[in-house]
Amino acid sequence: MSNEIELIKDPGLPAHVHRSTDTDPKAAARAERQVAILFGLSALGTITLIYSYIFIKDDVFVFIPILGQTHLQQLGIGLGMALALFCIGAGLIHWAKTLMPDEEVIAQRHEFRSEDEDRSEFIKTVKEGASAAGLGRRPLIKTTLGAALGLSALSPILLLRDLGPLPKDDLSKTSWKAGTRLVTDPGDRPLRPEDLEVGAVAQTLPEIEAGAHRSLADIGKDAVLLIRLRPEEFNLDAERLSWTHEGIIAFSKICSHMGCAVALYEQQTKHLLCPCHQSTFDVTRAAKVIFGPSARPLPQLAITVDADGYLVAQAPFTEPVGPSFWERSS
Amino acid sequence: MTARERIAGNVAGYVDDRTGAAKWMKKNLTKVFPDHWSFLLGEICLYSFVILLLSGTFLTFWFDPSMREVVYEGSYEPLKGLEMSAAYASTLDISFEVRGGLLMRQIHHWAALIFMVGIVVHLMRVYFTGAFRKPREFNWIIGVGLLTLGIVEGFLGYSLPDDLLSGTGIRIAEAIIQALPLVGSYLAFFAFDGAFPGTAFIPRIYTVHVLLLPGIFLALITVHLMLVWYQKHTQFPGPGRTEKNVVGYPLMPVYMAKAGGFFFIVFGVTAFLGAVASINPIWLYGPYTPGQVSAGSQPDWYMGWLDGLVRMAPPIETHALGHTISWNILIPGLILPGIMFTGLALYPFIESWATGDKREHHLLDRPRNTPNRTAIGVMALTFTLVSLINGGNDIIATTFHLTINQMMWFSRIAIIVLPPIAFIITKRLCLSLQRADRDLVLHGRETGRLVRMPSGEFVEVHEPISAEKAWLLTSHEQLAPLELPEHDASGVRRAGLIKNKIRNRVSRAAAVAVPKATETERRELEGHH
Numbered sequence: 001m002s003n004e005i006e007l008i009k010d011p012g013l014p015a016h017v018h019r020s021t022d023t024d025p026k027a028a029a030r031a032e033r034q035v036a037i038l039f040g041l042s043a044l045g046t047i048t049l050i051y052s053y054i055f056i057k058d059d060v061f062v063f064i065p066i067l068g069q070t071h072l073q074q075l076g077i078g079l080g081m082a083l084a085l086f087c088i089g090a091g092l093i094h095w096a097k098t099l100m101p102d103e104e105v106i107a108q109r110h111e112f113r114s115e116d117e118d119r120s121e122f123i124k125t126v127k128e129g130a131s132a133a134g135l136g137r138r139p140l141i142k143t144t145l146g147a148a149l150g151l152s153a154l155s156p157i158l159l160l161r162d163l164g165p166l167p168k169d170d171l172s173k174t175s176w177k178a179g180t181r182l183v184t185d186p187g188d189r190p191l192r193p194e195d196l197e198v199g200a201v202a203q204t205l206p207e208i209e210a211g212a213h214r215s216l217a218d219i220g221k222d223a224v225l226l227i228r229l230r231p232e233e234f235n236l237d238a239e240r241l242s243w244t245h246e247g248i249i250a251f252s253k254i255c256s257h258m259g260c261a262v263a264l265y266e267q268q269t270k271h272l273l274c275p276c277h278q279s280t281f282d283v284t285r286a287a288k289v290i291f292g293p294s295a296r297p298l299p300q301l302a303i304t305v306d307a308d309g310y311l312v313a314q315a316p317f318t319e320p321v322g323p324s325f326w327e328r329s330s
Numbered sequence: 331m332t333a334r335e336r337i338a339g340n341v342a343g344y345v346d347d348r349t350g351a352a353k354w355m356k357k358n359l360t361k362v363f364p365d366h367w368s369f370l371l372g373e374i375c376l377y378s379f380v381i382l383l384l385s386g387t388f389l390t391f392w393f394d395p396s397m398r399e400v401v402y403e404g405s406y407e408p409l410k411g412l413e414m415s416a417a418y419a420s421t422l423d424i425s426f427e428v429r430g431g432l433l434m435r436q437i438h439h440w441a442a443l444i445f446m447v448g449i450v451v452h453l454m455r456v457y458f459t460g461a462f463r464k465p466r467e468f469n470w471i472i473g474v475g476l477l478t479l480g481i482v483e484g485f486l487g488y489s490l491p492d493d494l495l496s497g498t499g500i501r502i503a504e505a506i507i508q509a510l511p512l513v514g515s516y517l518a519f520f521a522f523d524g525a526f527p528g529t530a531f532i533p534r535i536y537t538v539h540v541l542l543l544p545g546i547f548l549a550l551i552t553v554h555l556m557l558v559w560y561q562k563h564t565q566f567p568g569p570g571r572t573e574k575n576v577v578g579y580p581l582m583p584v585y586m587a588k589a590g591g592f593f594f595i596v597f598g599v600t601a602f603l604g605a606v607a608s609i610n611p612i613w614l615y616g617p618y619t620p621g622q623v624s625a626g627s628q629p630d631w632y633m634g635w636l637d638g639l640v641r642m643a644p645p646i647e648t649h650a651l652g653h654t655i656s657w658n659i660l661i662p663g664l665i666l667p668g669i670m671f672t673g674l675a676l677y678p679f680i681e682s683w684a685t686g687d688k689r690e691h692h693l694l695d696r697p698r699n700t701p702n703r704t705a706i707g708v709m710a711l712t713f714t715l716v717s718l719i720n721g722g723n724d725i726i727a728t729t730f731h732l733t734i735n736q737m738m739w740f741s742r743i744a745i746i747v748l749p750p751i752a753f754i755i756t757k758r759l760c761l762s763l764q765r766a767d768r769d770l771v772l773h774g775r776e777t778g779r780l781v782r783m784p785s786g787e788f789v790e791v792h793e794p795i796s797a798e799k800a801w802l803l804t805s806h807e808q809l810a811p812l813e814l815p816e817h818d819a820s821g822v823r824r825a826g827l828i829k830n831k832i833r834n835r836v837s838r839a840a841a842v843a844v845p846k847a848t849e850t851e852r853r854e855l856e857g858h859h
């Protein structure tokens with residue numbers, strides 16, 4: 001049945017149509033001129049670049065619509081370079097399209113598979129080679145070789161061991177201890193409750209000795225946000241309420257999702273928002289997650305005041321701050 | 331013979347005397363390349379890679395990959411006197427102190443974006459035209475490798491300046507490492523030489539960014555191009571084009587001039603973007619500190635889909651036996667991307683398994699003629715696009731006055747519902763396009779001219795299409811479904827029955843098509859008129 005059906009036939013490559021530049025010497029001369037103009041424009045571009053680099057002062061700004069205030073020197077260098085490069089390209093392509101031969105040529109393909117004879121000999125050689133090595137017949141060699149290769153793969157892993165220390169309990173600990181004062185970041189000023197009005201937020205860090213230096217790694221675990229509400233606005237259990245002081249509540253600023261700084265506080269809703277993936281935490285309910293991908297509240301830091309009336313931590317954090325990890329137990 | 335031709339001849343002779351390359355060169359200089367705009371996509375990738383090498387090397391002369399703290403004393407007033415890493419300070423210096431430095435940074439960043447767009451669109455061209463089929467599976471896999479490494483390379487690149495935005499990106503990468511069960515905290519501590527962010531990370535990724543990965547890129551791109559060369563380029567179907575030939579232009583001089591010219595065009599366009607379009611103005615973000623974040627944090631677009639998946643993940647963690655598994659990080663950050671890239675890499679093998687087609691193919695498919703493949707592709711794109719859109723959910727929400735909540739639920743539902751819908755619509759669309767092709771061949775093109783028949787009714791005049799067009803619309807082959815036997819000769823169920831059943835079903839789905847028009851039918855229709 002199928003061989004009765006006649007398919008539509010290939011009419012073959014259409015006849016070549018000549019361009020005007022092939023037949024008309026005037027058109028060809030015009031194309032040649034156009035190519036030359038493009039190359040000339042390119043040279044102009046390079047000159048612009050050189051001029052801008054040497055002669056335009058680097059404190060000159062000009063206003064250009066859409067771009068706004070623009071650094072003239074960078075702009076001159078850049079536009080010069082763009083013109084220089086683009087016109088070389090445009091010239092080459094115009095030349096190829098108008099003046100180089102445009103007759104399509106046909107080349108033949110061959111199948112990649114080799115002749116049957118070559119192929120079977122090749123396969124035979126491989127097989128013979130494999131059996132001459134005799135791996136199959138010498139299980140002892142096979143096993144020991146496998147083991148040796150496998151073991152040797154351990155060395156690069158082992159040699160990378162000194163890339164860093166073991167984590168130990170580093171991920172679970174911060175610098176906060178009972179009695180550590182909360183100081184402003186930036187500024188390093190200790191805070192009294194009356195420094196914070198109701199509705200205000202403060203970013204704080206644990207106090208360090210004068211002259212001592214905080215590493216970024218410390219800040220990455222120690223950053224704490226203070227927020228002051230009216231005490232009756234809290235919706236906390238007795239323990240958590242006792243961790244607050246006169247309506248001031250303290251949370252780790254490091255997001256419990258992937259560790260960004262939870263930087264946005266919405267006064268009306270009393271929500272903390274992490275700008276990275278929009279996890280949203282309810283301040284009145286101990287930073288319970290009310291939206292977004294984070295699965296845990298922000299750890300709360302118990303605070304109180306010391307003898308001098310400054311805000312201090314009652315105790316260290318009771319859980320690790322920041323993103324989860326395998327050894328984390330809750 | 332002109333003097334110039336004599337010189338060219340002498341050079342050729344000089345080279346052959348010393349290398350015996352004449353035979354090889356003769357064959358390869360006249361090598362034929364088919365011409366199509368979509369074949370330029372791969373070239374864009376190649377050229378932007380060269381631009382990245384050049385502009386990147388320029389940047390290395392001033393960039394100081396160190397997290398040592400310095401006090402900024404440069405000419406950018408707002409940051410004067412601030413403590414920052416040497417990496418950030420030197421990036422500021424490149425931007426403000428080095429003439430053309432900002433231009434080079436912007437060219438480098440734009441070239442990176444063009445490189446990634448180029449790879450993705452090139453991959454789509456290869457996918458939707460079936461260019462990955464035998465014998466080109468190796469190049470498909472290399473391409474998927476380049477895409478993956480490109481994403482990593484780009485991420486490491488924009489992490490280098492150590493500004494507030496990029497530091498936030500590194501923080502998130504660290505959280506993904508840390509979330510790995512069993513080894514996570516160890517790997518994180520090894521990578522960062524202690525607790526995040528430490529002082530080792532930028533110098534380490536610098537080596538990876540400027541040496542290790544570019545070296546691997548160079549090797550992969552070389553093999554990729556050698557294979558294209560050796561296997562010859564695929565071509566679109568058309569009159570005179572067969573599985574056994576290549577129709578196009580010879581390398582010397584036409585293709586060389588065009589390809590060389592195109593390099594300069596890509597470089598010129600990139601330089602233009604670098605000159606006028608500001609990108610990654612790191613001085614606005616400030617130096618990185620883990621206690622701060624810039625609102626509306628956005629990664630480059632080629633990472634955006636990953637960020638979008640992370641943002642829409644449900645908040646699930648498992649706490650058991652004193653351990654934590656963060657599904658909200660592992661699923662969007664590792665498991666889903668792992669499945670996506672593995673599926674992508676294996677697609678050629680899956681398709682040839684499903685269709686049973688093990689032959690060589692050098693003629694490309696028109697996407698409509700492979701409705702199943704095309705629909706799968708559009709489905710995967712839809713999935714990625716929803717993730718990408720959700721990666722900018724905060725920006726979209728503020729732009730269109732939606733709440734983040736609405737955006738999130740839209741994405742969570744859309745990512746499950748839209749891909750299958752996209753599959754169905756695309757498949758139908760392909761089939762109706764096939765039907766339109768068939769009608770065109772059988773009945774000709776509608777001319778819009780009406781004539782009045784003797785009977786008084788009006789009919790539209792149809793003009794027959796050219797023989798070339800008719801061939802283009804019917805030259806594809808239509809595969810029959812596999813129909814693997816489910817029982818052997820004696821009626822016993824065969825081993826692997828379920829596998830065969832699945833294969834039969836998939837191959838039947840892949841073979842759904844509108845029968846193409848034939849000469850026989852055309853003649854029959856003519857007889858009726």
Ligand code: HEM
Nearest residue numbers: 382383386387389390393439442484487488490540544610
């Ligand atoms: C596929 C290859 C590459 C990609 C996708 C890529 C991407 C990037 C990106 C997005 C940046 C951030 C630029 C910014 O906005 O400041 C960057 C920075 C940088 N890249 Fe690359 N790059 C590539 C190859 C290279 C190579 C080959 C070198 C050097 C030989 C290099 C050297 C640098 C340097 C020194 C920086 C930091 C300086 C700065 O940010 O100003 N890159 N890269």
Ligand code: FES
Nearest residue numbers: 255257258274277
């Ligand atoms: S890091 Fe805060 S929501 Fe992801």
